[in-house]
Amino acid sequence: MGPGGPGRASSGLGAPPAAGGAGRGPERLRTSRGGGRVNPWPWALVIALLVGQATWIFQDARRRGEAAWLWGPLGLLNVPSSLIVYLLVTRRRQRPCPVCGRRAPRGARYCPHCGTALRGEEATGP
Ligand SMILES: [Zn+2]
Secondary structure: OOOOOOOOOOOOOOOOOOHHHOOOHHHHHHHHHOOOOOOOHHHHHHHHHHHHHHHHHHHHHHHHOOOHHHHHHHOOOOOOHHHHHHHHHHHHHEEEOOOOOOEEEOOOOEOOOOOOEOOOOOOOOO
16 A cells, blocks of 8 residues: 555655756745844934934034134934033033023132122232
8 A cells, every 4th residue: 555655755766856946945044034224214314313413513612712622523423421521520620600591600709791700719808
């Protein structure tokens, strides 16, 4: 009766089926995957954020007499931390004038904007 029951493929009688396409097997599998495209939108958003942040930092630093050409490029490095570092450093170094509210350098005795004496202990006594 049926001697070649289980081994239908292994019965080496004839040539393997579809021998012509044997070499193309793996190649076809690879191309069908496609690789997937890189979505450009996140990058565009990050770049826009970086440029906007650097511009803001540059202008703000220039307005305060900070080293704008040093702070501006720093704003291009990464998006939240550069701004945080910039704000921390500049706001620590300068303190707002109690009268006009604008920031004066920490070592200044008088506000450069309105001339108010900033240090109580250095005020000229009688
Ligand atoms: Zn002032």
